[in-house]
Amino acid sequence: MEREKSLANCCNVNENPCNMCMPMGGILAFKGLEQSMVIIHGSQGCATYMRRHMAEHFNEPVDVASSSLNEKGTIYGGEKNLKQGLDNVIKAYRPGVVGILTTCLAETIGEDIDRISQEYLKERGCNDLPVVTVNSPGYGGTHTEGYWLTLRRIVTKLARKTETHSKINVIIPNISPADIREIKRILQLMQVEYVLLPDFSDTLDRPYQRPYRKIPEGGTKLADIVAMGGAAATIQFGLTVDDSMSPGKYLESEFGVPLYNLPLPMGVENTDLFINLLIKLTGNHLPPAIEQERGRLLDCMIDSHKYNAQGSSVIFGEPENVYGVVKICLENGIYPVVVATGSKNHNLKQLLDDLLVNSPVRCTVITEADFTTIRQKSRGRANIAIGSSDGRYLTEKEGIPLVRYGFPIHDRTGGQRLLSVGYAGTTMFLDRVTNTLLEYKHKHYRRSMYQMFYQGEQEGQEFSAESCGEHYVMFMPSDVKQ
Amino acid sequence: MDVPEPVLWDTVLEERKASIITKGKQKKHLKCDIDSVAGCVSQRACVYCGARVVLNPVTDAIHLVHGPIGCASYTWDIRGSLSSGSELYRNSFSTDLKEQDVIFGGENKLARAIDELVAKYPAKVVFVYATCIVGVIGDDLEAVCKAAAKKHNIEVIPVQSSGFAGNKAAGYRAACDALLRLIQPGELSSAPRVNTINYLGDFNLAGEFWIIKNYLKQVGIEVNVAFTGDSNYKALKNATRASLNVIQCAGSMIYLAQRMKELYQIPYLNISFLGLEDTATSLRKIAAHFGDESIMARVEELIERETAKVKPVLDWYRQRLQGKKAAIYVGGGFKAISLIKQFREIGIDVVMIGTQTGRKEEYQTINDLVDEGTVILDDANPSELEKFMLEKGAHLLVGGVKERPLAYKLGIAFIDHNHDRKHPLSGFVGAVNLAKEVYSTLCSPVWQYV
Numbered sequence: 031m032e033r034e035k036s037l038a039n040c041c042n043v044n045e046n047p048c049n050m051c052m053p054m055g056g057i058l059a060f061k062g063l064e065q066s067m068v069i070i071h072g073s074q075g076c077a078t079y080m081r082r083h084m085a086e087h088f089n090e091p092v093d094v095a096s097s098s099l100n101e102k103g104t105i106y107g108g109e110k111n112l113k114q115g116l117d118n119v120i121k122a123y124r125p126g127v128v129g130i131l132t133t134c135l136a137e138t139i140g141e142d143i144d145r146i147s148q149e150y151l152k153e154r155g156c157n158d159l160p161v162v163t164v165n166s167p168g169y170g171g172t173h174t175e176g177y178w179l180t181l182r183r184i185v186t187k188l189a190r191k192t193e194t195h196s197k198i199n200v201i202i203p204n205i206s207p208a209d210i211r212e213i214k215r216i217l218q219l220m221q222v223e224y225v226l227l228p229d230f231s232d233t234l235d236r237p238y239q240r241p242y243r244k245i246p247e248g249g250t251k252l253a254d255i256v257a258m259g260g261a262a263a264t265i266q267f268g269l270t271v272d273d274s275m276s277p278g279k280y281l282e283s284e285f286g287v288p289l290y291n292l293p294l295p296m297g298v299e300n301t302d303l304f305i306n307l308l309i310k311l312t313g314n315h316l317p318p319a320i321e322q323e324r325g326r327l328l329d330c331m332i333d334s335h336k337y338n339a340q341g342s343s344v345i346f347g348e349p350e351n352v353y354g355v356v357k358i359c360l361e362n363g364i365y366p367v368v369v370a371t372g373s374k375n376h377n378l379k380q381l382l383d384d385l386l387v388n389s390p391v392r393c394t395v396i397t398e399a400d401f402t403t404i405r406q407k408s409r410g411r412a413n414i415a416i417g418s419s420d421g422r423y424l425t426e427k428e429g430i431p432l433v434r435y436g437f438p439i440h441d442r443t444g445g446q447r448l449l450s451v452g453y454a455g456t457t458m459f460l461d462r463v464t465n466t467l468l469e470y471k472h473k474h475y476r477r478s479m480y481q482m483f484y485q486g487e488q489e490g491q492e493f494s495a496e497s498c499g500e501h502y503v504m505f506m507p508s509d510v511k512q
Numbered sequence: 513m514d515v516p517e518p519v520l521w522d523t524v525l526e527e528r529k530a531s532i533i534t535k536g537k538q539k540k541h542l543k544c545d546i547d548s549v550a551g552c553v554s555q556r557a558c559v560y561c562g563a564r565v566v567l568n569p570v571t572d573a574i575h576l577v578h579g580p581i582g583c584a585s586y587t588w589d590i591r592g593s594l595s596s597g598s599e600l601y602r603n604s605f606s607t608d609l610k611e612q613d614v615i616f617g618g619e620n621k622l623a624r625a626i627d628e629l630v631a632k633y634p635a636k637v638v639f640v641y642a643t644c645i646v647g648v649i650g651d652d653l654e655a656v657c658k659a660a661a662k663k664h665n666i667e668v669i670p671v672q673s674s675g676f677a678g679n680k681a682a683g684y685r686a687a688c689d690a691l692l693r694l695i696q697p698g699e700l701s702s703a704p705r706v707n708t709i710n711y712l713g714d715f716n717l718a719g720e721f722w723i724i725k726n727y728l729k730q731v732g733i734e735v736n737v738a739f740t741g742d743s744n745y746k747a748l749k750n751a752t753r754a755s756l757n758v759i760q761c762a763g764s765m766i767y768l769a770q771r772m773k774e775l776y777q778i779p780y781l782n783i784s785f786l787g788l789e790d791t792a793t794s795l796r797k798i799a800a801h802f803g804d805e806s807i808m809a810r811v812e813e814l815i816e817r818e819t820a821k822v823k824p825v826l827d828w829y830r831q832r833l834q835g836k837k838a839a840i841y842v843g844g845g846f847k848a849i850s851l852i853k854q855f856r857e858i859g860i861d862v863v864m865i866g867t868q869t870g871r872k873e874e875y876q877t878i879n880d881l882v883d884e885g886t887v888i889l890d891d892a893n894p895s896e897l898e899k900f901m902l903e904k905g906a907h908l909l910v911g912g913v914k915e916r917p918l919a920y921k922l923g924i925a926f927i928d929h930n931h932d933r934k935h936p937l938s939g940f941v942g943a944v945n946l947a948k949e950v951y952s953t954l955c956s957p958v959w960q961y962v
């Protein structure tokens with residue numbers, strides 16, 4: 031495997047970002063708590079941009095408040111703004127829990143949101159209102175780090191040493207509401223009692239319902255989070271997460287809850303890991319419904335394996351999701367040629383090294399990636415891309431079709447409904463990938479065969495490998511490992 | 513849980529009351545053009561956003577955001593501005609400042625970033641946008657840009673758009689200042705030409721500038737350059753060759769027009785090419801300004817010809833839309849004003865109307881145009897939009913990306929009037945597009961099921 035140097039070390043410009051900033055991940059995490067509201071301490075734009083980004087992906091109203099720091103607040107401190115902001119948020123939304131996230135601006139001027147929020151609760155006499163603060167400067171990491179750090183802060187702030195009980199904590203990365211619902215369905219089929227954090231399966235994908243509620247129903251209950259400290263075990267789909275940001279790790283070291291860090295259940299093997307662990311933890315049998323779903327996935331893989339063999343993939347996105355997609359691709363012979371994430375994540379690099387060692391195809395792994403680099407490395411090597419809609423230039427400029435997966439998906443509808451986890455989700459994911467390969471093949475093969483082989487009446491025309499167009503069949507010989 | 517009893521639960525927050533009026537009920541003036549109230553969930557963005565919106569359509573410029581990654585990430589290619597040439601503007605470049613840069617300063621990184629980009633992309637102008645951080649850590653943008661300009665012999669223009677330094681409107685001004693620096697005429701600049709205009713405040717969304725340019729060409733008026741839809745370095749450099757500036761989006765461009773009048777004696781006119789009425793009036797206004805009989809005659813011919821084409825179509829829609837009620841919440845005042853008239857053309861009344869950055873005089877015009885009882889509000893939030901749409905019985909909301917899901921969740925039809933749309937709403941063709949869109953959403957069968 032080819033190793034790329036960390037881009038930050040050799041480059042001063044990010045050209046078309048492959049990641050967002052920390053508070054964005056924080057909002058996502060908070061939106062998975064019951065009756066929660068978020069306020070971002072910073073200038074007005076941060077909250078609005080992130081709301082816009084989320085509203086367009088989820089097709090849901092996403093209300094996020096801002097302390098609307100102005101010039102005065104920046105110079106003399108934003109305490110007054112934050113307190114006024116909290117006042118208004120509480121008045122208008124009556125939240126059950128408030129998340130406070132900082133921005134670049136608040137961190138740089140040195141705002142102590144812990145002190146301010148504690149003081150605020152005392153002054154207003156509402157000490158019972160749970161407030162979770164997260165220091166999330168945009169320059170401190172990507173939205174992925176913001177997401178995990180926020181989860182860790184939520185657990186640190188709320189979980190207690192309760193009496194030991196039989197529930198299992200399930201902590202998830204940034205996956206679609208449909209994926210969350212699928213994980214919950216599997217847990218129910220396996221008759222597992224669980225607490226899932228964060229659960230934005232309803233809050234960011236609510237049914238049409240009247241009357242309209244400013245804060246949608248759903249989300250992880252606070253009482254359940256409190257009890258996470260007494261759970262039988264934690265299953266965290268956070269293989270790539272650094273210990274310092276890992277909520278599961280915190281529950282283990284603080285309360286002795288055993289942590290099982292698993293990859294997202296994407297692909298046969300990763301889903302097996304999840305199911306087998308549930309069997310081990312509960313002693314329950316594998317329900318026939320799940321067994322059948324596994325069988326159907328295998329059937330699907332066999333049905334489409336020759337089509338998939340023609341795929342060379344470029345995969346990008348958040349570390350945990352990328353790892354799951356790489357696994358599915360490897361299991362189906364859609365060998366990755368480029369794998370990229372905007373995060374600076376050493377765990378992912380190590381994990382991918384282990385995973386890709388048996389791939390017959392040379393793969394470039396890039397962390398702290400931007401899209402100009404991803405495009406450049408994919409050019410002429412990949413014929414299918416898998417990731418968020420931010421990869422659309424791969425199609426527009428390089429002719430590589432994009433299977434949309436992850437966050438954000440802005441140029442298609444239904445990002446929140448994309449199902450990709452478990453045996454059933456993997457089957458649907460794989461169909462999307464295979465069908466995209468087929469669609470492109472059908473669209474181009476007549477022309478490319480004509481260009482390659484038809485000599486007509488003119489003499490002197492030669493066959494040319496290049497002339498079969500950008501949609502070549504099978505990976506290039508130059509990519510095969512020697 | 514012991515949450516303090518809400519004082520104004522489900523009603524309007526105290527600090528917001530001065531920014532909302534009902535026509536005919538209150539004598540007071542609407543409070544506008546002020547900072548957003550903390551915690552109110554304003555729909556506005558920031559100074560940087562205002563600057564980026566205005567400058568981004570300059571097609572062959574390098575747009576470099578000096579700051580941490582988020583600002584560049586959230587604004588990458590999210591606008592529907594089209595180009596007839598370079599596509600460089602569709603990239604979002606960032607110095608991607610990290611903690612170390614915040615501590616030690618980002619000037620060196622910025623200088624190296626400009627070096628890298630200029631070496632890689634052929635551009636004659638670089639816009640360097642300041643973000644919140646830059647304003648706080650005190651990077652000397654001016655000095656870095658000056659040095660880079662000298663080194664590479666191109667224009668490197670700082671855009672003073674630190675997010676916290678005002679609201680979105682301050683960003684418009686920062687962008688105009690950057691444009692003023694760019695268009696400064698050199699010694700070889702030629703004199704203004706007759707019957708030649710600059711078209712200010714059009715961003716060529718879905719080809720809107722091209723539509724208007726074609727109309728003007730047909731009547732004998734040349735468009736020198738648009739600010740900034742489908743514009744480029746060379747065209748902007750020659751901006752002072754126009755003998756008239758016409759302004760579509762006044763919110764973003766009135767300042768530039770005023771400065772160009774002071775500096776280069778180019779007069780300006782407010783116009784709008786949204787809707788039949790405004791399109792016709794605007795063409796006549798421009799023709800009247802030049803006082804050229806033949807232009808005036810051709811304008812009348814064009815209006816007659818184009819109106820005849822679209823009138824039957826609009827009539828068909830009006831019959832089906834008559835009596836419906838619309839709510840409007842858009843970015844700028846000019847758009848809101850034109851929409852009131854445009855809705856009238858298809859039989860729809862406006863019952864709620866507001867903007868993010870409307871100016872006092874624009875709100876006065878709005879107040880004059882709307883019916884008694886219409887709610888007018890500045891810098892609204894989702895709670896207020898919900899409250900007034902429901903109270904006034906709106907069937908339809910006009911807004912942007914953030915407002916869309918709110919309307920849908922309330923079972924209300926929606927019109928996208930945002931910068932990311934992919935169909936034109938300008939001119940005669942735009943009037944038909946709007947009517948079509950209104951019909952497609954208001955009369956959709958889906959509402960039968962909710």
